[in-house]
Amino acid sequence: AKETRDVLVVELRRLGALVTEVxxxxxxxxxxxxxxxxxxLASGAVDAVTFTSSSTARNFAEQFSDEExxxxRGRVAxxxxxPITAATAAEYGLATDVMPGEYTIPALARALADYFARAAWNAGRRPRRSV
Known part of the structure:
Protein backbone atom coordinates (compact mmCIF):
# COMPACT_ATOMS: atom_id res chain seq x y z
CA ALA A 1 0.00 0.00 0.00
CA LYS A 2 1.15 3.50 -0.67
CA GLU A 3 0.39 4.69 2.89
CA THR A 4 1.79 1.85 4.93
CA ARG A 5 4.26 1.46 7.74
CA ASP A 6 7.78 0.72 6.50
CA VAL A 7 8.57 -2.00 9.06
CA LEU A 8 9.07 -4.75 6.48
CA VAL A 9 11.20 -2.63 4.15
CA VAL A 10 13.40 -1.37 6.99
CA GLU A 11 13.95 -4.88 8.34
CA LEU A 12 14.73 -6.36 4.91
CA ARG A 13 17.24 -3.60 4.23
CA ARG A 14 18.78 -4.10 7.66
CA LEU A 15 19.31 -7.73 6.71
CA GLY A 16 21.08 -6.65 3.52
CA ALA A 17 18.30 -7.03 0.96
CA LEU A 18 17.95 -4.62 -1.94
CA VAL A 19 14.33 -3.51 -1.76
CA THR A 20 12.32 -1.71 -4.42
CA GLU A 21 8.99 -0.51 -3.09
CA VAL A 22 6.09 -0.81 -5.53
CA LEU A 41 -25.16 6.66 11.82
CA ALA A 42 -27.19 9.47 13.38
CA SER A 43 -30.47 7.57 13.02
CA GLY A 44 -29.15 4.40 14.65
CA ALA A 45 -29.42 2.33 11.46
CA VAL A 46 -25.78 1.19 11.70
CA ASP A 47 -24.77 -1.55 14.11
CA ALA A 48 -21.02 -1.57 13.43
CA VAL A 49 -18.14 -0.03 11.55
CA THR A 50 -15.12 -2.12 10.59
CA PHE A 51 -11.55 -1.02 10.06
CA THR A 52 -9.02 -3.18 8.24
CA SER A 53 -6.15 -0.70 8.41
CA SER A 54 -5.12 2.49 10.15
CA SER A 55 -5.82 4.44 6.97
CA THR A 56 -9.42 3.19 6.86
CA ALA A 57 -9.93 4.17 10.50
CA ARG A 58 -8.37 7.58 9.91
CA ASN A 59 -10.27 8.27 6.67
CA PHE A 60 -13.56 7.25 8.25
CA ALA A 61 -13.06 9.22 11.46
CA GLU A 62 -11.97 12.39 9.69
CA GLN A 63 -15.32 12.51 7.86
CA PHE A 64 -17.09 13.25 11.14
CA SER A 65 -16.79 15.70 14.00
CA ASP A 66 -15.71 14.74 17.51
CA GLU A 67 -19.28 15.41 18.61
CA GLU A 68 -20.71 13.03 16.00
CA ARG A 73 -20.24 5.65 21.39
CA GLY A 74 -21.90 2.63 22.92
CA ARG A 75 -24.43 2.44 20.07
CA VAL A 76 -22.19 1.53 17.12
CA ALA A 77 -19.71 -1.31 17.59
CA PRO A 83 -3.98 -3.53 17.68
CA ILE A 84 -2.32 -0.95 15.42
CA THR A 85 -5.62 -0.22 13.67
CA ALA A 86 -7.38 -0.15 17.06
CA ALA A 87 -4.84 2.40 18.32
CA THR A 88 -5.49 4.63 15.31
CA ALA A 89 -9.26 4.39 15.85
CA ALA A 90 -8.74 5.25 19.53
CA GLU A 91 -6.89 8.44 18.53
CA TYR A 92 -10.26 9.59 17.18
CA GLY A 93 -12.24 8.47 20.22
CA LEU A 94 -13.40 5.24 18.57
CA ALA A 95 -12.74 2.51 21.14
CA THR A 96 -12.53 -0.94 19.59
CA ASP A 97 -15.22 -3.38 20.73
CA VAL A 98 -14.23 -6.27 18.46
CA MET A 99 -10.73 -7.43 17.51
CA PRO A 100 -9.86 -10.94 16.38
CA GLY A 101 -6.94 -12.91 17.76
CA GLU A 102 -5.75 -13.54 14.20
CA TYR A 103 -5.36 -10.31 12.25
CA THR A 104 -7.11 -11.30 9.02
CA ILE A 105 -10.33 -10.20 7.36
CA PRO A 106 -11.99 -13.64 7.72
CA ALA A 107 -11.11 -13.66 11.43
CA LEU A 108 -12.47 -10.12 11.80
CA ALA A 109 -15.74 -11.18 10.15
CA ARG A 110 -16.04 -14.19 12.48
CA ALA A 111 -15.27 -12.06 15.54
CA LEU A 112 -17.91 -9.52 14.52
CA ALA A 113 -20.50 -12.25 13.93
CA ASP A 114 -19.68 -13.76 17.34
CA TYR A 115 -19.95 -10.33 18.97
CA PHE A 116 -23.44 -9.76 17.60
CA ALA A 117 -24.54 -13.31 18.35
CA ARG A 118 -23.55 -12.77 22.00
CA ALA A 119 -25.18 -9.33 22.06
CA ALA A 120 -28.43 -10.69 20.60
CA TRP A 121 -28.41 -13.63 23.00
CA ASN A 122 -27.80 -11.36 25.99
CA ALA A 123 -30.47 -8.89 24.91
CA GLY A 124 -32.94 -11.52 23.75
CA ARG A 125 -33.19 -9.88 20.34
CA ARG A 126 -31.65 -9.86 16.91
CA PRO A 127 -29.45 -6.92 15.90
CA ARG A 128 -30.70 -4.45 13.31
CA ARG A 129 -29.71 -4.96 9.71
CA SER A 130 -26.84 -2.65 8.78
CA VAL A 131 -27.10 -0.31 5.81
Whole structure:
Protein backbone atom coordinates (compact mmCIF):
# COMPACT_ATOMS: atom_id res chain seq x y z
CA ALA A 1 0.00 0.00 0.00
CA LYS A 2 1.15 3.50 -0.67
CA GLU A 3 0.39 4.69 2.89
CA THR A 4 1.79 1.85 4.93
CA ARG A 5 4.26 1.46 7.74
CA ASP A 6 7.78 0.72 6.50
CA VAL A 7 8.57 -2.00 9.06
CA LEU A 8 9.07 -4.75 6.48
CA VAL A 9 11.20 -2.63 4.15
CA VAL A 10 13.40 -1.37 6.99
CA GLU A 11 13.95 -4.88 8.34
CA LEU A 12 14.73 -6.36 4.91
CA ARG A 13 17.24 -3.60 4.23
CA ARG A 14 18.78 -4.10 7.66
CA LEU A 15 19.31 -7.73 6.71
CA GLY A 16 21.08 -6.65 3.52
CA ALA A 17 18.30 -7.03 0.96
CA LEU A 18 17.95 -4.62 -1.94
CA VAL A 19 14.33 -3.51 -1.76
CA THR A 20 12.32 -1.71 -4.42
CA GLU A 21 8.99 -0.51 -3.09
CA VAL A 22 6.09 -0.81 -5.53
CA UNK A 23 2.72 0.13 -4.00
CA UNK A 24 0.02 -2.31 -5.11
CA UNK A 25 -2.82 -0.03 -4.03
CA UNK A 26 -3.58 3.36 -2.51
CA UNK A 27 -6.31 4.07 0.02
CA UNK A 28 -8.33 7.10 -0.98
CA UNK A 29 -11.13 8.91 0.74
CA UNK A 30 -14.34 8.89 -1.28
CA UNK A 31 -16.73 11.75 -0.64
CA UNK A 32 -19.77 10.12 -2.29
CA UNK A 33 -22.09 8.59 0.24
CA UNK A 34 -20.84 10.48 3.29
CA UNK A 35 -24.16 12.30 3.68
CA UNK A 36 -26.08 9.00 3.62
CA UNK A 37 -23.58 7.43 6.01
CA UNK A 38 -23.87 10.39 8.39
CA UNK A 39 -27.67 10.08 8.34
CA UNK A 40 -27.54 6.31 8.88
CA LEU A 41 -25.16 6.66 11.82
CA ALA A 42 -27.19 9.47 13.38
CA SER A 43 -30.47 7.57 13.02
CA GLY A 44 -29.15 4.40 14.65
CA ALA A 45 -29.42 2.33 11.46
CA VAL A 46 -25.78 1.19 11.70
CA ASP A 47 -24.77 -1.55 14.11
CA ALA A 48 -21.02 -1.57 13.43
CA VAL A 49 -18.14 -0.03 11.55
CA THR A 50 -15.12 -2.12 10.59
CA PHE A 51 -11.55 -1.02 10.06
CA THR A 52 -9.02 -3.18 8.24
CA SER A 53 -6.15 -0.70 8.41
CA SER A 54 -5.12 2.49 10.15
CA SER A 55 -5.82 4.44 6.97
CA THR A 56 -9.42 3.19 6.86
CA ALA A 57 -9.93 4.17 10.50
CA ARG A 58 -8.37 7.58 9.91
CA ASN A 59 -10.27 8.27 6.67
CA PHE A 60 -13.56 7.25 8.25
CA ALA A 61 -13.06 9.22 11.46
CA GLU A 62 -11.97 12.39 9.69
CA GLN A 63 -15.32 12.51 7.86
CA PHE A 64 -17.09 13.25 11.14
CA SER A 65 -16.79 15.70 14.00
CA ASP A 66 -15.71 14.74 17.51
CA GLU A 67 -19.28 15.41 18.61
CA GLU A 68 -20.71 13.03 16.00
CA UNK A 69 -18.26 10.29 16.95
CA UNK A 70 -19.08 10.74 20.66
CA UNK A 71 -22.80 10.42 19.88
CA UNK A 72 -22.30 6.91 18.45
CA ARG A 73 -20.24 5.65 21.39
CA GLY A 74 -21.90 2.63 22.92
CA ARG A 75 -24.43 2.44 20.07
CA VAL A 76 -22.19 1.53 17.12
CA ALA A 77 -19.71 -1.31 17.59
CA UNK A 78 -16.18 -0.64 16.36
CA UNK A 79 -14.34 -3.62 14.88
CA UNK A 80 -10.60 -3.31 14.17
CA UNK A 81 -8.47 -5.93 12.45
CA UNK A 82 -5.60 -5.60 14.92
CA PRO A 83 -3.98 -3.53 17.68
CA ILE A 84 -2.32 -0.95 15.42
CA THR A 85 -5.62 -0.22 13.67
CA ALA A 86 -7.38 -0.15 17.06
CA ALA A 87 -4.84 2.40 18.32
CA THR A 88 -5.49 4.63 15.31
CA ALA A 89 -9.26 4.39 15.85
CA ALA A 90 -8.74 5.25 19.53
CA GLU A 91 -6.89 8.44 18.53
CA TYR A 92 -10.26 9.59 17.18
CA GLY A 93 -12.24 8.47 20.22
CA LEU A 94 -13.40 5.24 18.57
CA ALA A 95 -12.74 2.51 21.14
CA THR A 96 -12.53 -0.94 19.59
CA ASP A 97 -15.22 -3.38 20.73
CA VAL A 98 -14.23 -6.27 18.46
CA MET A 99 -10.73 -7.43 17.51
CA PRO A 100 -9.86 -10.94 16.38
CA GLY A 101 -6.94 -12.91 17.76
CA GLU A 102 -5.75 -13.54 14.20
CA TYR A 103 -5.36 -10.31 12.25
CA THR A 104 -7.11 -11.30 9.02
CA ILE A 105 -10.33 -10.20 7.36
CA PRO A 106 -11.99 -13.64 7.72
CA ALA A 107 -11.11 -13.66 11.43
CA LEU A 108 -12.47 -10.12 11.80
CA ALA A 109 -15.74 -11.18 10.15
CA ARG A 110 -16.04 -14.19 12.48
CA ALA A 111 -15.27 -12.06 15.54
CA LEU A 112 -17.91 -9.52 14.52
CA ALA A 113 -20.50 -12.25 13.93
CA ASP A 114 -19.68 -13.76 17.34
CA TYR A 115 -19.95 -10.33 18.97
CA PHE A 116 -23.44 -9.76 17.60
CA ALA A 117 -24.54 -13.31 18.35
CA ARG A 118 -23.55 -12.77 22.00
CA ALA A 119 -25.18 -9.33 22.06
CA ALA A 120 -28.43 -10.69 20.60
CA TRP A 121 -28.41 -13.63 23.00
CA ASN A 122 -27.80 -11.36 25.99
CA ALA A 123 -30.47 -8.89 24.91
CA GLY A 124 -32.94 -11.52 23.75
CA ARG A 125 -33.19 -9.88 20.34
CA ARG A 126 -31.65 -9.86 16.91
CA PRO A 127 -29.45 -6.92 15.90
CA ARG A 128 -30.70 -4.45 13.31
CA ARG A 129 -29.71 -4.96 9.71
CA SER A 130 -26.84 -2.65 8.78
CA VAL A 131 -27.10 -0.31 5.81
Missing amino acids: PAYQTRRIEDGVVRLREA RRAW VASIG
